Amino acid sequence: MDFDVLVIGAGPGGYHAAIRAAQLGLKVACAEMGAVGGVCLNIGCIPTKALLHAGETIANTRHAADFGLSYGPATLDIAKMNGWKDGIVKKLTGGVAGLFKANKVTHLVGQASFIDANTVKIGDKTYTASSFIIATGSEPATLKGLDVDQVAIVDSTGALNVPDPVPARMLCVGGGVIGFEFAHIYNNLGSKVKVIEFLPNIIPGADADAVKEFGKIMKKQGIEIVTRMKANSAQKQADGVHVELENVETGEKTTEVFDRVLVAVGRRPRTAGLNLEAAGLKATERGFIEVNTRMQTGVPHIYAVGDVAGNPMLAHKAMKEGLVAAEVIAGKPSEQDAVAIPGVVYTSPELAWVGLTEQEAIDKGYKVKTGLFPMSASGRAMTLQSTEGFVKMVVEEGTDLLLGVHIVAAHASDLLGEAGLALEMAATASDVALTIHAHPTLGEAVLEAAESVHKQAIHIVNR
């Protein structure tokens, strides 16, 4: 065998698997047909966060007038902004390449395709390995009638290239996490943004109260949100892209004109070209490769991790699964046994959650209590000029066991660390409430939400 482990795909799932396997003493190769770092570093998590920060800074400067700080007219050099973003991507992907070298992971360039269950072909070479980890990720789902040209009609990859000037009128088709992150970016950059969502609620999967609060804030920032609406077609014309919109409840159709249309209607697992059958594997109807909690496929020495191995399609899930697969291959008794996988929308304020929504907890048969603390009662939030949102806690009545934490707030993603650890540690609301939280911090809102479960929050009137 050429390698102990051959990883296919160098996205977060793949590179975590490769590095951990190497750390554990295995001889590892990682095949990548595109850029090291996968969707996440190149065209996903990272570049979006860079643009979100740029947009947020613009908004913050506007709010600075509240405390007497004002500036002469702003100019945004869009080429420079895109370049700055690309520079971060380059630095991070270069970092991963460096980590491959340092950990002695062989980087194989090209598309890997199974020949048999122990051999893959890359270009005109073949490689054998005792174990494989498939980490081929996902790609944007497409929408009939909306042909992506990455200029006027874009998917998330095209949307990362902010045009100069920014589009005056922007439509986001799809009100999920990716749709809202881009809506927020373009709104802060000056576009008039409309988001349409087929389902009755935006950000599917998040807690209903949190989504309601989040939607209210996004609307206040100027983003138009319409649910129960779909886009049927988009025609490029001289004055812009004419999009036929349909109210899915009434069937009413209207046509609106936009300068840029983002199609963000989900992602689908990517197995094309892998020649799974040769390895004795078959994707599910929806295109995923099925795995057990040890990340093993039906062929026990072949593992799959990340987006290709199932929902939620999130980088940190891919990373965890990559580590588990590598450790299992190295003979460790690892398992993907996470109590909860966090989710974040990196707008300002952020929406972040981990664990069960109130409804999910009820559906699972829990007797539920909740606690809530509004950021408007947080001193730290006031000093940060960010008093919108709240921390909501979902707790089991009787045992006081924490089931879920839902945060709409500045820095919500940072506060999520405590919430995630609390769930994994099987902490109770009391455990959180009895822990001293530094003053004045946003984290006090987590403490107070826990106190409010017991009707003992200090800075609000408990009812």
Next chain:
Amino acid sequence: MDFDVLVIGAGPGGYHAAIRAAQLGLKVACAEMGAVGGVCLNIGCIPTKALLHAGETIANTRHAADFGLSYGPATLDIAKMNGWKDGIVKKLTGGVAGLFKANKVTHLVGQASFIDANTVKIGDKTYTASSFIIATGSEPATLKGLDVDQVAIVDSTGALNVPDPVPARMLCVGGGVIGFEFAHIYNNLGSKVKVIEFLPNIIPGADADAVKEFGKIMKKQGIEIVTRMKANSAQKQADGVHVELENVETGEKTTEVFDRVLVAVGRRPRTAGLNLEAAGLKATERGFIEVNTRMQTGVPHIYAVGDVAGNPMLAHKAMKEGLVAAEVIAGKPSEQDAVAIPGVVYTSPELAWVGLTEQEAIDKGYKVKTGLFPMSASGRAMTLQSTEGFVKMVVEEGTDLLLGVHIVAAHASDLLGEAGLALEMAATASDVALTIHAHPTLGEAVLEAAESVHKQAIHIVNR
């Protein structure tokens, strides 16, 4: 008896005690001779954080040029900034007054003084109570030779009033938390700031590595830091305040001229006017009122909490102690049993810590392992333009028990929530390392620091 509990002082310790006692059904009064909210809300935690945010925004706007965002000349309306800060204070103190009303806490205005162990005098009225909670806080320590006039020579209270124009040359005498927060504020507002510290290290109490990193960053931002130096005297003259500085190692003396001098050399407990003797109490030599873990003084029905009850003089310690005292009085088995009390310097980046420093752990006899993850390897930090600092973890060898977490990073105070909960839950480094942290978040640096304890961090080369 007029009241079940009479709380003396409405700072964070006092108002937490009063509200919790009322929540538990007791008849409560709270005496306050100054403004409700105490040092913390009026002249401490809150107004400093407001000014820090203002200064940080100015700095952030400067960095925005890196991604192509530039502005015409900035104007800072200092009166407006001071007013904005005062507005936040007013809102929060008004909030506490409102919470007193809502919880039916009687607010007694004036200085309380014991007549006997069950009676206090306020103005010309007397009040009896079954229990007392002394929460009279602390005041700035003074320094011989430096007479505070709150204009040219200020303590922390005077420093909160930013003069217009900002002082060109500013000296902070004392390199602790308060000294550095003001140094950071004035530096961002345009002053040339020098910090002198008597001890060999700034920020006493924090981990040596963290302090070193922190000092390096502050210096890079333009703050001059000199340790082993003291200020002997300060004379106001036409061209500024002439300060005699002395190198405490060599004895060498120099005189430098500043436009504003801040004296921030610590705080001392405040018991003056309380007439403790009448209640059968006596302060320690250093002025503290001694208490047990139930916050009881030597006179069992008299409790003391917060700054007056001992170090560290921090608002969240006062709050916790206030809650404990109230609960004990209400018959609950509460105790101040915190594993660790967090500390934060709210600069940018922030320095935040909880638990033992490496040296403290060694001194306590632990066999210590450490983990470290630099923010420069964090993708989220890059997108936030804040890649300085690190997360350091102090762990017991063998048991893997977390002993301390030390963070220099943007949003460090938010990340502290997880660290604090981890310590209180007696979590191990593995517990943290096995918990999925959302990507890309600053909290991943906490995860990776835990991984690095086991030489298994992914985004750095482990040695």
Next chain:
Amino acid sequence: EQKAGQTEGGTLRRVLAVPAARQLARELGVDLTQVSGSGTNGRIKPLDIHQHVQKTAQSAGSGQ
């Protein structure tokens, strides 16, 4: 299909154990459902697993 009362929130409770305990249980081949946890709600910590292993070894050793 879960029946009423046979839900995660009902009688089919998930085992409450901290991450390091779950890992340790796998390493030592311990079935977490057999371990009684010393923490709140029976939360299992690594020490509980070590104690469980000791206890079962003792009872095996004494021929029970």
